[in-house]
Amino acid sequence: MIASAIMGYFVSIALITTSFYKSRANNYLSLSLFLIATLILLDLLGVTIDNIAFEILNLFMLDMLFAATLFTYFIIQIKHELLNNNRYKWMYLPFVCSVLLEISMFLLDLYGSIFDILIYYIKDLTSFALNIFLIFWGRKLIKNATRISDDKRRWLLRVNLFIIGIIINWIFTRIEFYIFNSVYTIYMLWILLSLFLWWILYYGVFKLQIIAQKEEIHEYLVSKKTSSLKINRKIKSATTSKIITQLYQLMEEEELYKNPLLSRLELAILLGISEGVLSQIVNQEINKSIIQFVNEYRIEAAKDLLHDPVFNKYSVEAIGMEVGFKSKSAFYSAFKMSLKMSPGAFRKLQKTS
Incomplete structure (x- = not known):
C-alpha cells in the first residue's frame, strides 16, 4: 500500500x-x-x-x-x-x-x-x-x-x-x-x-x-495537407477494372485505410457490391486478400512517417495507430511480414543511411 x-x-x-x-x-x-x-x-x-x-x-x-x-x-x-x-x-x-x-x-x-x-x-x-x-x-x-x-x-x-x-x-x-x-x-x-x-x-x-x-x-498532417497519394501510387498495378479503380480512389483520395475499424463489408457497401464479389475481384486482379491490400497502404504510409525526421519524436506505436493499425502487435506483425524488419529497425536504418 x-x-x-x-x-x-x-x-x-x-x-x-x-x-x-x-x-x-x-x-x-x-x-x-x-x-x-x-x-x-x-x-x-x-x-x-x-x-x-x-x-x-x-x-x-x-x-x-x-x-x-x-x-x-x-x-x-x-x-x-x-x-x-x-x-x-x-x-x-x-x-x-x-x-x-x-x-x-x-x-x-x-x-x-x-x-x-x-x-x-x-x-x-x-x-x-x-x-x-x-x-x-x-x-x-x-x-x-x-x-x-x-x-x-x-x-x-x-x-x-x-x-x-x-x-x-x-x-x-x-x-x-x-x-x-x-x-x-x-x-x-x-x-x-x-x-x-x-x-x-x-x-x-x-x-x-x-x-x-x-x-x-x-x-x-492535416495542417500540412500531406497526402499519401504519391506514396501509394507504386502499389497500384495496371488494371482496367472499374471496381479496382474505385477501390484505389477510396484508399488514395479518402485514405480509408487509416480507419482501424475498416471492414470488408464497409468497402463492399461503398463500392455497391457484395463482400464475396469484392474479395474475388481483388484476389483475381491484384492477387491479394482485402486485408493485405489495405495493410500495404498502411505500411507505405508508416514508412513515409518513419523516414521523415519531423516524426522522430513520436513513438512507433503512435505512428502505427495514425496509419490505421488497431494495435502495436498488428502493426509490428504486418510490417515485419512486408519488410522483414520491425518498424523500429526500419527507423534506425533510415537515420543511418
Whole structure:
C-alpha cells in the first residue's frame, strides 16, 4: 500500500513537471492522484500508528476535495460550458466549509463532545453525497459530450467507472463500521485505490500518451495537407477494372485505410457490391486478400512517417495507430511480414543511411 501511495505521488508530480503531459486538465488529475495517495497513507498509518497528527489530518475531508478536482478534470477534458462562467468552483465549497468547521471546533475546544460526533456524521454523509452526485453527473456529461474523440471518451468513462467501484466499496466500509463496528472491508478499499493508481500509470500515462501523439501526428498532417497519394501510387498495378479503380480512389483520395475499424463489408457497401464479389475481384486482379491490400497502404504510409525526421519524436506505436493499425502487435506483425524488419529497425536504418 505504501509503495502504491509513493507511486501515486510520483505520477502526480510527473504530470505537472513533464512538458509532454503538462496541461490544465492534467493539473487537476495530478491533484486527484495526490489526494488518493494521501488518503491511502493517512488511513494506513492511522490504523497502524497511534499518532495525533494523523488523526487531525484525517479530520480534513480530503475525499470532498478529491470529488471536486476529479469532476473539474472531466469538464476540462470535454470542454464543457461550465468552464466559461466558473460555476464549477462551487463544487469546492463543501471542502472549504469542512476545513473552516474543523478550525472552529479546534478553537472552541469541542472535540470529544456530542457536537463533535454529530459533525463527524454530517461531514461523512455530505462527503458520500458529494462524491456520488459528482461522479454520476460527470459520467452523464462525458456521455453527452460532442467535442471529444472516441478514444478520450472511452478513457474518461473508464476512469469514471473505476471511481464508481471505489465509491461502492467505500459505502460498504462505512456500513460495516457503523453497523458491525469492524473495518475489514477497508482493506479492499485500499487495494482498489492502489489498483486505480497503477491503472492510471499504465493507461493514463503510457497509453494516453500514445493516443495524444497519434492526434498530434494527425493534426500536423492535416495542417500540412500531406497526402499519401504519391506514396501509394507504386502499389497500384495496371488494371482496367472499374471496381479496382474505385477501390484505389477510396484508399488514395479518402485514405480509408487509416480507419482501424475498416471492414470488408464497409468497402463492399461503398463500392455497391457484395463482400464475396469484392474479395474475388481483388484476389483475381491484384492477387491479394482485402486485408493485405489495405495493410500495404498502411505500411507505405508508416514508412513515409518513419523516414521523415519531423516524426522522430513520436513513438512507433503512435505512428502505427495514425496509419490505421488497431494495435502495436498488428502493426509490428504486418510490417515485419512486408519488410522483414520491425518498424523500429526500419527507423534506425533510415537515420543511418
